[in-house]
Amino acid sequence: MVILIVGIVVVLMAVYISWRAGRLDRLHIRLELARESLDAALMRRRAVVLELAGARLLDPATSLVLAAAAHEARIAGPEEREHAESDLSRALRAAVDQERFREKLSESPGGRDLLDELDTAVAKVVYSRRFYNNAVAVTRTAQRRWLARTLRLAGHTEYPDFFEIDDNPPATMATE
Incomplete structure (x- = not known):
């Protein structure tokens, strides 16, 4: 009888440990997908900003500032990426919040479409970063649990880092 009870307890513990390991694996997959989504959103925002800067719809100084910031964000290494993306934001x-910026650009041929693309790209960055940071928080919590640490259910995976940038949209853009 004792062997049966011990066997049941061992089986239940094995099932629970397997479930926790599977959950941790799914969280890491979710984290990777969120990171890819964030990278795509940041890349799209850079592309739209470069397109806007090169469209000859803005004054030369504004175009140069936007193009330089987008270029720096594009070539930034992993260590400087958050800073470069914040600089782009x-x-x-600074460019979009200029007086009558949206009105002037909307009146230009193709300007309305660029503004719509820019609004969409900026909103996607905000949402993608939120989803990524949420996935990081949940994954870190799961990795810090006693069972995950003791049995090394995450292997030698390091704790994921949050992606902290200044992604506040321009005041004239409605993202929420």
Whole structure:
């Protein structure tokens, strides 16, 4: 009888440990997908900003500032990426929040379409970063649990890092 009870307990523990390991694996997959989505959103925002800067719809100084910020964000290494993306956000806010910027651009041929693309790209960055940081928080919590640490259910995987950038949209853009 004792052997039966011990056997049942061992089986239940094995099932629970297997379930926790599977959950941790699914969280890592979710984290990778969220990171890819964030990378795609940031890339799309850079592309739209470069398109806007090269469209000859803006004054030369604004075009140069936007193009330089987008280029720096594109070539930034992993260590400088958050800073470069924040700089792009600030440059974008400075340009778009100029007086009558949206009205002037909307009146230009193709300007309305560029504004719509820019609004969409900026909103996707905001949402993608939220989803990614949420996935990081949930994954870190799961990795820090006693069972996951003791049995090394995450293997030698490091804790994922949050992606912290200044992604506040320009005041004239409605993202929410």
